[in-house]
Amino acid sequence: MVGQGALRECLRDPDVQRVVSVVRSPGGIQNEKLREIVHQDFLNFASIESELTGIDACLYCLGVTSSGMSEDIYAHVTYGFTLAAAHTLLRLNPGMSFVFISGAGADSSERGRSMWARVKGETENALLNMPFGAVYVFRPGLIQPLDGITSKTASYRLIYGLTGPLLTLARRFWPKFVTTTQELGQAMLAAARRKSGKHVFEASEIRAVLKSHS
Numbered sequence: 001m002v003g004q005g006a007l008r009e010c011l012r013d014p015d016v017q018r019v020v021s022v023v024r025s026p027g028g029i030q031n032e033k034l035r036e037i038v039h040q041d042f043l044n045f046a047s048i049e050s051e052l053t054g055i056d057a058c059l060y061c062l063g064v065t066s067s068g069m070s071e072d073i074y075a076h077v078t079y080g081f082t083l084a085a086a087h088t089l090l091r092l093n094p095g096m097s098f099v100f101i102s103g104a105g106a107d108s109s110e111r112g113r114s115m116w117a118r119v120k121g122e123t124e125n126a127l128l129n130m131p132f133g134a135v136y137v138f139r140p141g142l143i144q145p146l147d148g149i150t151s152k153t154a155s156y157r158l159i160y161g162l163t164g165p166l167l168t169l170a171r172r173f174w175p176k177f178v179t180t181t182q183e184l185g186q187a188m189l190a191a192a193r194r195k196s197g198k199h200v201f202e203a204s205e206i207r208a209v210l211k212s213h214s
Helices: 002-012 046-051 071-092 115-128 154-173 181-194 203-213
Strands: 019-023 034-038 057-060 097-101 134-139 142-144 178-180 200-202
Touching (some): 002 057, 002 181, 034 046, 057 071, 097 181, 115 134, 178 181, 178 203, 181 203, 200 203
Parallel strands (some): 019 034, 097 134, 142 178
16 A cells, blocks of 8 residues: 555656566556565565666665564565665665655664564564665654555455545544555655655654655
8 A cells, every 4th residue: 555655656756767666566657756666575576676777765664564474474474575775776776765655653762562563573673773875764643544545455445445534534633643654655756866864753753754845
């Protein structure tokens, strides 16, 4: 869901000249700026490395729910896939920015009781220690999907379908804790451009990224 929003904002932004989207299945979006690559092995990008050069920033939005998963499987996707992509991109584009979507409550200590929070924290820490031009971590809380965007997770689609009007109200009264797919995508782009300052953004700070860039 976040990836769909980030992609739309990249395609809308006149300063973005080229977008390379690496996906497991076609997204169905046609745009002259978009090069969509369907790829299955997210631990090995050797076969598509030629497509991943000359890139200024990576907006990394891949994620899964931890519900019903063991820690090993969740870490395989959340930590393993992310670091495989990061190491490949760092080698090919050492000056680029890497922007990672984490989650509110991620555990930087890596010692907490929440499995998903520990794994997210471990992933954040590994990325922040890599010598990119810049690394930014976003920890969104509630996200309101716009532009007809839907989650690929069935339970999330049901929840968003039932709570859509409530999210609109929540965003009005608690704007620091509810963001939209538009705002999140725009904030990721803004962070990628600046390459300085704060590197971890909590849910309450995401909209401030847009204000600081405007």
